[in-house]
Amino acid sequence: MNTRFAVATHILAYLAHAEGQPVSSEVLASSAGTHPVVVRRLVSTLREAGLVQSQRGAGGGTVLARPATDISLLDVFRAVQETEPDLFQVNSTNPNTHCDLGRVMQETLEGLFGPAIEAMRTALAAVSVAQVKQELGKHLPQGCPGASG
Amino acid sequence: MNTRFAVATHILAYLAHAEGQPVSSEVLASSAGTHPVVVRRLVSTLREAGLVQSQRGAGGGTVLARPATDISLLDVFRAVQETEPDLFQVNSTNPNTHCDLGRVMQETLEGLFGPAIEAMRTALAAVSVAQVKQELGKHLPQGCPGASG
DNA sequence: GAATACGTAACAAATTCGGTTACAAATATA
């Protein structure tokens, strides 16, 4: 799987910590251990999803579009995993023409996987970016930016 | 994502329907709309996981290693998704050395994603291959192999 | 011994992903 979900969460947690101060893609990239352009790509996606806002030019950067308590991991997941409906990709390439078993199998599996996906969504929806930030603070050693205390 | 999970489930449902009669990779491939070697590769994985048994030679093929009611979708998922623990891959490549935020973020996300993954596992564990076969029968038009009635 | 069928290695084409460079557009500031 790709790392977009994790990096996006990383970015959002960082923005939550910045508390409204615009953060540049360079800083975010440095923190997440990736390239600024990768960050900008991700931020573009997050912006389309309405999770962040960006400002060009000197002193610009990205800020959260709404309180961190109002952004769930499900929001993030939906934003960056454009293939979310295919989490369990069911399409077995070329379904056999014989009674169209392939299509039927697809329908059946979708129905059976549904509860699994729904369960995961529910669990993701229960966690906010604010919580992520809070957890991060707990785990960070003292003296680090974002550390509690 | 890859189609292995879906194809593997397809194969197992077919084997459940065959009720102990060995099924060749050619027949399975035809049903799943793929190549016999692809099936054999998958079957190899399922065999290592103890879900099926194979017999070489004329009249050979693959059969379920235990009752279809005792094989859950979670078993299948675990067997074919060797990257299961990375369902939510957290590693953001090169964590920044600064306070090792990358590692901390990884720990934090793993802790927060845990419940989501667990919820999905639980839901997958609740569905057996026998149920898949049964659902398939319901969806198949009458007169097709496996159709109910 | 011949036919059947699996087991597996090897390879190619397609896709995906992350990183990188490059450059236009926007914005603050001197």
Add this chain to the structure above:
DNA sequence: TATATTTGTAACCGAATTTGTTACGTATTC
């Protein structure tokens, strides 16, 4: 206005993954 900063995005590369395919050895039945 001129310059520095920063985003937005296209383009490309290399690595990895996935699927399909061929090839061939091995096991089993007849």
